[in-house]
Amino acid sequence: MNRRNFINLSGLGVGGLLVGGVPVYGNTVSVERLLEPGVDVATKKRLADIALNAARSKGASYTDVRIGRYLQQYVFTREKQVQNISNAESFGVGIRVIANGTWGFAATSDVTPAGIAKCAETAVAIAKANAKLQSEPVVLAPQKGVGEVSWKTPIVKNAFEIPVKDKIDLLLKTNAAAMDNGAGFVTSNLFMINEQKYFASTDGSYIDQDIHRIWPTFTVTAVDRAAGKFKTRDAFSSPMGMGYEYMDGLASEKIPGPNGLVGYRNSYDIVEDATLAAKQAKQKMTAKTVTAGKYDLVLDPNHLGLTIHESVGHPTELDRVLGYEANYAGTSFATLDKWKTKSFKYGSDLVNIVADKKQPYTLGTVGYDDEGVPAKEWDLIKNGVLVNYQAIRDQVAILGGKESNGCCYADNWDSVQFQRMPNVSLKPGTEKRSVIDMIKGVDKGIYIIGRGSYSIDQQRYNFQFGGQLFYEIKNGEIVGMLDDVAYQANTQEFWNSCAQLCDKDDYRTFGSFFDGKGQPSQVSAVSHGSPTTRFNGVNVINTGRRI
Amino acid sequence: MAILSKEEAKKIIDKVLAYSKADEMSVGLSGGRRGNIRYARNSVSTSGESDSLGLSVTSVFGKKSGTATINEFDDASLEKTVRRAEEIARLAPENPEYMPMLGPQKYLDTSTFAQSTANINPEFRAQAAFDSIDPCRKKNLTAAGYMEDTTGFTAIGNSKGLFGYNKSTSVDFSITVRTADGTGSGYANPDVNDVSKLSTRASTEIAMQKAMASVNARALEPGKYTVILEPTASVELLQNMMRSVDARSADEGRSFMSKKGGGTRLGEKLFDERVTIISDPMNLELPQSPFGGGGGGGRFGGGGNDGLPQEKRTWVENGIVKNLAYSRFWAEKKGVQPIPGPGGFIMLGGNQSLAEMIKSTDKGILVTRFWYIRAVDPQTQLYTGLTRDGTFYIENGQIKFPVKNFRFNESPVIMLNNVEALGKPVRAGGNLIPPMKIRDFTFTSLSDAV
Incomplete structure (x- = not known):
């Protein structure tokens, strides 16, 4: 992370603590402050109109304004102690305009009529300055104004209303469960986010949104000092677009798997998962090292989500396809000429991948995106064929489209919105099939669960993925645990080797809470749903080394 | 611009310290300006500049601590922030690993600041982008690049008399040049403290050469x-390896620096004897902050570290592991001197x-x-x-x-x-x-x- 408003988490005076480079935006505040209401809607509308009018009077042909209050609470623990608690609030206004056919953006934390008017003028001045270097004017897909509307993540329990002590108690109980079951070390964290966003544009939209997300996670480490070995197992939770109800651990949301494994749908039992994790981390110590070669892979949704993210989500971002990310994340193999053939086989006939901003409980779900477009669902890959991309208002004309897909996002009020990945998910199979059914049909395979190491090239052809747990399948049965497993494939070959899908009862979401893109880098949160899926004849390598 | 002098920063820190009712208090103050310009498809896509100035206060009662931050500098706001940090500290759980704050430290006078970089303005950035795009356009190549410049200061102080101040500048430039048909691509990524040592045109020309030379690549067998x-x-x-030279993880048995049977690999020959890696904040080609948590710009207050001085240090000498990083807590537990991890490192x-x-x-x-x-x-x-x-x-x-x-x-x-x-x-x-x-x-x- 390389952001101007990045601060080290230092709430408990743990000097320089950086947990996975997690960004904290804004000022640290008291817990109570997180529950105080922000500016009322009527005032926000009045302030927004000041921005719209000021920009118009300076010559803007289009303006949108985002008044944003971004709240975060993060809790970090290890073993028996709390490492850090961070409460943060960031409040301000971002104004984006088109003047002389060119975008301009400015932002301010001075949320007063004068501050906002000045900010709008700056945005117009920047647009006019940049217009001199512009070769083609911005073409914005039309969006009818939606009037004064509101949307809220349908949460049951606001995580910010749950006392911090309860959260600490749950995390320490999680750690104790891991330690009692053989862990050498354990860290556990809880991330909670609330975006209170007000959007207004010259199209006639005034949209008030209240968006909630939560992510509980841990890492359990088993250590054998005598052998000089250690193994870890990360949580099988998923970050969700939910409130604290995700932590309820409802039995009805658990999916029993083979070998005592448990899959979690829309409710997570962190203590149970940590208990299993400690036992499994110890089992990994003595797991058999894999023999490199071709295997049929049975991939759990908590693993496959990241493969979908990297090999389908990113390559179908239109800004990447067009070259706007060439200097950082890269471009894409899924080029427009392939799409134009209407027959480019991205995957086998079984592969149906949808993009959406609407699926309940997911990270990408909103009422409207950050340029006022109502949430939608659309096909990216249909029966294996590439049919569409992820596009926003200033891109969709390139595809001959007339309306945006509605996937524009900025990670803070002072960041400019741009195209970000919606939820991208693999549809479940229509035939009744459980994981156990699927494994029965595999002669030589590996069942992989959990997010591990991941790497993919800048055009998204060649990738390598690890995982958390690997089980060897022989003649339809799991025969033991494997270690040192990673698979390498070419995206198109991999998706064309997709041979079988479990049904909707096995469907679960995986999520990425801090997906990075752009320069300066912005984060976004996105979910990927899938059933357990089988891929035939994938190249597996052995990653064991001695130093 | 929000660059305070050493004297101005000390005045604010001393004022804030005077409000303290806690057992211990530390203050971080930092500010600066960050500017950027981004381009792709031979056209500028975004550019921006932001100023920031922020103060962070950490108050401690016993082993409980709390941090509050603020961007306003009137007396009432400063005092309010101190009270809030104290309130958060009182409610915080005890941190069994809390270490009492350091007393006064001696810091090196490193040359991390260059006036040329501090002078960068939007016109300079636009020219830097033009110098990169122009040669590409002329050769029918496509440029995508990004330049980010930072000018900032960080000051740290605490109730035990520690005070440190550092001013720094940095510029990071990256350029990707692709051939029009997408069959060749080249890259350059220089970083400097002093922008007068950077030529976006010269770096772009390197990327152009690599782009043109990489066309029609042939496949070789992996191996x-x-x-x-x-x-x-x-x-x-x-860099990834050097970030993992932490003594605690090694002692805990969960690092590549852990020794079979327990302990660390300190003193072992782990690399070829030609491998020597040091860090030296005074190196003129790679000047570093004299204390941890340096660097400029952060809107929300600097510090972030407890103020251990950075000095010249050998990490690997002739292939032998000479030092691991020890936090103050772990150093005390092990009865050794604390050693902050290196900022930038130098491999001879x-x-x-x-x-x-x-x-x-x-x-x-x-x-x-x-x-x-x-x-x-x-x-x-x-x-x-x-x-x-x-x-x-x-x-x-x-x-x-x-x-x-x-x-x-x-x-x-x-x-x-x-x-x-x-x-x-x-x-x-x-x-x-x-x-x-x-x-x-x-x-x-x-x-x-x-």
């Missing part, structure tokens, strides 16, 4: 190859230039950049990633033809045991790193990506 790694390629692998090398290294190679691969590097196994420091933006086959001392990109699976520890030759160190990614010739580097598959 073990002798490679010459440009510093831009090897920097991330080495030889006098050979990259061209001379190529000339002395019978068969090998020149790697100009690695991409998407991720840890595969922390136990062995095994990483995977891919070559990108120009990979070339060398035969009989000459670059023969471009080759398709490879995926690698390799550990920097193994790599630094397979050293054939080290060249003259150059700055890359905030470190000084020599070009390296390494035998038996492991490529595991091919990529079609350009």
Whole structure:
């Protein structure tokens, strides 16, 4: 992370603590402050109109304004102690305009009529300055104004209303469960986010949104000092677009798997998962090292989500396809000429991948995106064929489209919105099939669960993925645990080797809470749903080394 | 601009400290300006500039501490922030690993600030972008680039009399040049403190050459190859390894520095005897903050570290592990001196230039950049990633033809045991790193990506 408003988490005076480079935006505040209401809607509308009018009077042909209050609470623990608690609030206004056919953006934390008017003028001045270097004017897909509307993540329990002590108690109980079951070390964290966003544009939209997300996670480490070995197992939770109800651990949301494994749908039992994790981390110590070669892979949704993210989500971002990310994340193999053939086989006939901003409980779900477009669902890959991309208002004309897909996002009020990945998910199979059914049909395979190491090239052809747990399948049965497993494939070959899908009862979401893109880098949160899926004849390598 | 002088910063910190009712209090104050310009498809896409000034207060009662931050500097706001930090501290759980604050420290006077960088304005950035786009347009190549400049200061102080101040500037420039048909791609990524040492045109010309030279790449079989790694390629692998030289993880048995049977590998020969890695905040090519948590710009207050002084330190000498980083808590537990982890590091090398290294190679691969590097196994420091933006086959001392990109699976520890030759160190990614010739580097598959 390389952001101007990045601060080290230092709430408990743990000097320089950086947990996975997690960004904290804004000022640290008291817990109570997180529950105080922000500016009322009527005032926000009045302030927004000041921005719209000021920009118009300076010559803007289009303006949108985002008044944003971004709240975060993060809790970090290890073993028996709390490492850090961070409460943060960031409040301000971002104004984006088109003047002389060119975008301009400015932002301010001075949320007063004068501050906002000045900010709008700056945005117009920047647009006019940049217009001199512009070769083609911005073409914005039309969006009818939606009037004064509101949307809220349908949460049951606001995580910010749950006392911090309860959260600490749950995390320490999680750690104790891991330690009692053989862990050498354990860290556990809880991330909670609330975006209170007000959007207004010259199209006639005034949209008030209240968006909630939560992510509980841990890492359990088993250590054998005598052998000089250690193994870890990360949580099988998923970050969700939910409130604290995700932590309820409802039995009805658990999916029993083979070998005592448990899959979690829309409710997570962190203590149970940590208990299993400690036992499994110890089992990994003595797991058999894999023999490199071709295997049929049975991939759990908590693993496959990241493969979908990297090999389908990113390559179908239109800004990447067009070259706007060439200097950082890269471009894409899924080029427009392939799409134009209407027959480019991205995957086998079984592969149906949808993009959406609407699926309940997911990270990408909103009422409207950050340029006022109502949430939608659309096909990216249909029966294996590439049919569409992820596009926003200033891109969709390139595809001959007339309306945006509605996937524009900025990670803070002072960041400019741009195209970000919606939820991208693999549809479940229509035939009744459980994981156990699927494994029965595999002669030589590996069942992989959990997010591990991941790497993919800048055009998204060649990738390598690890995982958390690997089980060897022989003649339809799991025969033991494997270690040192990673698979390498070419995206198109991999998706064309997709041979079988479990049904909707096995469907679960995986999520990425801090997906990075752009320069300066912005984060976004996105979910990927899938059933357990089988891929035939994938190249597996052995990653064991001695130093 | 929000650059306070040492005296101005001290005045504010002293005022804030005077409000304290806690057992201990520390204050971090930082500010600066950050500007950027981004372009793609030979056109500027975004540019911006932001100023920031922020103060962070940490109050401590016993082993309980709380932090509050503020961007306003009137007396009432400052006092309110101190009271809030104290309130948060009182409610906080005890931190059994809390270490009492340090007393006054002696800090080196490092040269991290350059006026030329502080003078950057939007016109300068636009010109820098033009200097990069213009030569590409003229050769029918496509430029995508990003330049970010930072000018800032950080001041730290505490109730035990510690005070530190550092001013710094930095510029990071990256440029990717692609051929119009997308079959060739080149890259350059210089970073400097002093922008007068940066030419976006010269860097772009290097990227242009690599783009044109990488067209029509041929496929070679993956396997073990002798490679010459440009510093831009090897920097991330080495940086990842250097971030893992923490004594606590090693003692806890969960690091590549853990010793079989317990303890750490301090004093062991872990690398080829030509490998020596140091850090030196006074190095003129790579000046560093004199205390942890330095760097400029942060809107929300600096510090973030407890103020341990940075000084010249040897991490690896002739292949032997000489130092590990010790937090103050772990150092006390182990009865040793605390050692902050290095900011940037310096890997010593030889006098050979990259061209001379190529000339002395019978068969090998020149790697100009690695991409998407991720840890595969922390136990062995095994990483995977891919070559990108120009990979070339060398035969009989000459670059023969471009080759398709490879995926690698390799550990920097193994790599630094397979050293054939080290060249003259150059700055890359905030470190000084020599070009390296390494035998038996492991490529595991091919990529079609350009």
